[in-house]
Amino acid sequence: MRPTRLLALTVEETTDRYADLIRAKTTTGQLSPGTAEVYIRDVLTFSALAGPHRVLDELDGEDIDSVLLAFARKPDARRRTPTTAPQSAASQARFRRSLSAFFRHALLSGWVQLDPMPAATVRARQRGDLRTERRALTREQAGGLITAARSLAAAPPDTGRRDDQRTELRDALTVVMLATLGPRVSELVGADLEHFFTNDGIRYWRVLGKGGRTRDLPLPPPVAALLDAYLAEGRPLLDRGREPRALLLSWRGRRLARGDVQPAIDRVLSRVAPADRRAVTPHGLRHTTATHLLAAATDLDAVRRVLGHSDLSTLTRYRDALPGELEAAMRIHPLLPP
Structure with missing residues (x-):
C-alpha cells in the first residue's frame, strides 16, 4: 500500500x-x-x-x-x-x-x-548477445597475460622494497585465478584460507557465490602450484594479523578490496609484450574464461558450474566470437573424414 x-x-x-x-x-x-x-x-x-x-x-x-x-x-x-x-x-x-x-x-x-x-526513452543498443567491443581476450592475449603472471611469480624479489610490501606473488595469483577460473571479483576478494581444501590429491576452491550458492572448483595443477607458492612465500610477508582468514591481503594486512584488483591486473599487464597486450577488467577475464571453455567444446553444464550460474541460458552473455573459430570447427567436422 x-x-x-x-x-x-x-x-x-x-x-x-x-x-x-x-x-x-x-x-x-x-x-x-x-x-x-x-x-x-x-x-x-x-x-x-x-x-x-x-x-x-x-x-x-x-x-x-x-x-x-x-x-x-x-x-x-x-x-x-x-x-x-x-x-x-x-x-x-x-x-x-x-x-x-x-x-x-x-x-x-x-x-x-x-x-x-x-x-524514459534512452536505452543502450545491444547487438544480439555480442557486445560492440569484445570483452574476451584472444588466446594469444590471454596466454601472454598468464605467462607474464607466472614469470612475475618466479622473478627474484624486488630488493628496493620492504618485505611486507612485496606483492608479486599475490598479483600473479590474482590474475591467474581470474583468467583461468573466471570467478566474480567479489568471490575472489571474499575467498578465505579455509575455502581451499584437498580431496584425493586434487586441490579445490569452495567458492561462495551469489545467492548463498557454493561450488567446488578443482584447481588446474599450475594454479594449485601458484597458490601453494603464494601461501608459503607471499602471504606470510603480507599477514600482519588483521585479516587472518582472507586469502588475498593488501600490503597493510587487510583483505584486498574490489578496487585493488584492477591495479593488480594492470601491473601484470605492463609485463606483457606490446603485441599481445590489451587492457582488460576483472569481468573481462571472466568472459575470457567462458569464451575459451565454450570454444574448446567444453560441456555447457560444466561451464555453467565453473561460472556459478543456475541457468544455462545465462552463458550467452559470456560468449564472444573468436577469430578463426568457424574455420576450425569446419576442419574438424564430426560428419566428415579427416
Whole structure:
C-alpha cells in the first residue's frame, strides 16, 4: 500500500535512505554483499548525476534520460588511463535496472507521486548477445597475460622494497585465478584460507557465490602450484594479523578490496609484450574464461558450474566470437573424414 502523503525529500536524502535499506538486506541475508555494493554504487552515481539537492519528485522522464546519457558517457573508473569510450551496453542496462528498483521503492515509500522510469526513452543498443567491443581476450592475449603472471611469480624479489610490501606473488595469483577460473571479483576478494581444501590429491576452491550458492572448483595443477607458492612465500610477508582468514591481503594486512584488483591486473599487464597486450577488467577475464571453455567444446553444464550460474541460458552473455573459430570447427567436422 502506498503512503497517503508525499515526502518532499531530496535526491541525496532518498538515495542515502535506500542505501541503508540495501545494507540492511545484506545483514539479513536477502542480498549478497557483492550485489548490494553494485546497487549502492549505482544509486550514489545517480544522485551525483541527477543533482543531490534536487527534490526527487520533481524529476521526470527527460531528467532520467539526461542521467542515463550522462552515465553512458561516464569513463570506466576501473581503468587507470582515461578513456573516451562509453559504458558498455551491459553496464548501461544494469544501471537502468538499478534505477527502476530504486524508483519502485520510492513510489511505495511516498518519495514520488509517479515513477518516471516508464517515461524514459534512452536505452543502450545491444547487438544480439555480442557486445560492440569484445570483452574476451584472444588466446594469444590471454596466454601472454598468464605467462607474464607466472614469470612475475618466479622473478627474484624486488630488493628496493620492504618485505611486507612485496606483492608479486599475490598479483600473479590474482590474475591467474581470474583468467583461468573466471570467478566474480567479489568471490575472489571474499575467498578465505579455509575455502581451499584437498580431496584425493586434487586441490579445490569452495567458492561462495551469489545467492548463498557454493561450488567446488578443482584447481588446474599450475594454479594449485601458484597458490601453494603464494601461501608459503607471499602471504606470510603480507599477514600482519588483521585479516587472518582472507586469502588475498593488501600490503597493510587487510583483505584486498574490489578496487585493488584492477591495479593488480594492470601491473601484470605492463609485463606483457606490446603485441599481445590489451587492457582488460576483472569481468573481462571472466568472459575470457567462458569464451575459451565454450570454444574448446567444453560441456555447457560444466561451464555453467565453473561460472556459478543456475541457468544455462545465462552463458550467452559470456560468449564472444573468436577469430578463426568457424574455420576450425569446419576442419574438424564430426560428419566428415579427416
